[in-house]
Amino acid sequence: MSDEYRERGFIVRRGLVPADLIGEINARFDAIAEGQEARADNLQVVRNVEVAKGFHTPETPGLGISKMNFFHNDAVFSRYTHHPALLDEVQALIGDDLIAMNSMVLNKPPNVDGRHPLHQDLLYFPFRPAHHIVGVWTALQEITRENGCLVMIPGSHQGELLEHDYPDWEHLNHLFVGVKGVDASERVHLEMQPGDTAFFHPLIIHGSGFNKTQGMRRAIAVHYANANCEDIWAGQKQMLDKHSPRDDYRLVRGSDPNGYCPAA
């Protein structure tokens, strides 16, 4: 594990995911979002809350989509999850037996509030210890402060899991909760090019801002856990959503001694 990751709680590897894969993921996203290709089993397509509630009507259906979740059965998106360069980095950070989970393509459309409040991802995961989990997030296009890049508070992963709640905003996207009373003044902005990839600790406080452009802001993300972790929810349903977290587990390297993942 690099000193930078240990001290700051995140690292960015430039150009890690090749342009051809980035292009295929974007094309697949657009085709599903516009209803031109069928979605794989379990893939959940989530509209932005303002679109879903009729406050904003986008020009095309795809311009209203904020996320695609649970993509392990998708032949294109899942190439990302198994990408060797990415798994080599993950293995160096959290060990050899790797479960992929929480798969999603994150799309921040224009003209809606797609902000993601500052939060800690450990809230969503039953695995412990926390440092045996890592979030991996790759830009699918140029991502800047203008279109709502990731922000991180360096070193915040050295604290505890803090209390979260929905922010006091007019439009609240489902499960976009934030740390209560957080001081955002120390945050840094991660501007990225397509293929650049952030690796981050599940306790780091992070989020993202408005997309102030007329284009999309799109990224793909998966979390990985060491399969030897303890499951402190003992397979029970996640507290914040109706899905069991185990629906979205896949063994991607090594072995699964606790049998957390469905059989291949």
Ligand SMILES: O=C(O)CCC(=O)C(=O)O
């Ligand atoms: O892509 C984003 O805007 C933020 C994503 C994020 O923080 C998360 O999914 O935990």
